[in-house]
Amino acid sequence: MALILVTGASSGLGHNTADALADQGHDVVVHARNQGRLNAEAAGRWKGTIVGDLAKLDEIRHVADQAQEFGRFDAVIHNAGVLDSPDVVTVNTLAPYLLTALMDKPGRLIYLSSSMHRGGSTDLRRLTDGTASYSDAKLWVTTLALALASRWDGTTSHAVDPGWVPTRMGGPGAPDDLTAGHQTQAWLATHHNITPNTGGYWHHQRPQEPHPAAPDExxxxxxxxxLESHTGVQLG
Incomplete structure (x- = not known):
């Protein structure tokens, strides 16, 4: 069985992903913004819990420190995200970057993207000037996922578009299937003989073409x- 971390797992897709993996018998560590967002009744299902606000750089570092206490993860699913928030870059791009840079390299990295990443900008001045959109942040995290695909021996990396699903973020009228929204993440975290083995952009277990900038070296x-300049943390 695998040791797997899921960020943003208190509700929505993150919770559903963690739940599915626990049902399969895996050791799942769940992250939530604060202790109050964790369901005490479900605590027995998890290998452990981590808390920290991924909108705050010092708390991102604390989340990484907590994660390190579990040892090397077989897979890390960077699920946490926000849509309409001034923290859209910090949560959707900087947090996945920093956690990746600060934690031991896992066997598999999985980053939540969105079809909206195709409307994102390659103007990286937006990373720091406060003008970035959700689409920008998702393009950048998708690019990060594909950049990492061949960077470290023993680590694969993928990006996933879960679809527009009826979670709190997606809203009750979202047209895509909620169950399908988490299945690809769980599959990428645990299955073998996946093609491509690394560097895929996925939607419902099928590889798709991302924004052309994402695979551009x-x-x-x-x-x-x-990202290294802005955070002061080298990727390694």
Whole structure:
């Protein structure tokens, strides 16, 4: 069985992903913004819990420190995200980057993207000037996922579009299937003989074409340089 971390697992897709993995017998560590968001009745299902607000850089570091106490993860699913918030870049891009840079390299990295990433900008000045949109942040985290696909021996990396599903973020009128929204993440975290083995952009267990900038090595390099400069943390 695998040891798997799921961020943003107190509700929605993150909770459903963690639940499905626990049902399969895996050791699941769940992250939530604060202790009050964790369901005490479900605590016995988890290998452990981690708390911290991924909108705050110092708390992101604390989340990484807590995660390190569990040892090397077989898979980390970077699920946490926000839609309409001034913290859209910090939660959707900087937090996944920092956790990846600060934690031991896992066997598998899985980052939640969105079909909206295709409307994102490659203008990396937006990373720091307060003008970035949700689409921008999702393009950047998708690019990060694909950049990491061949960076570290023994670590695979993928991005996932879960679809527009009826969670609190997606809203009750979202047209996509809620169950299908978490199945790809759980599958990528635990299954073998996946094609492509690394560097995929997935929707409902099928590879899709991402924004053309995401697999572009020049843009990947510029993004990583910008993230390292902004956070002061090297990716390694």
């Amino acid at each position: 020049e843009f990947q390099a510029r993004l990583i340089q910008a």
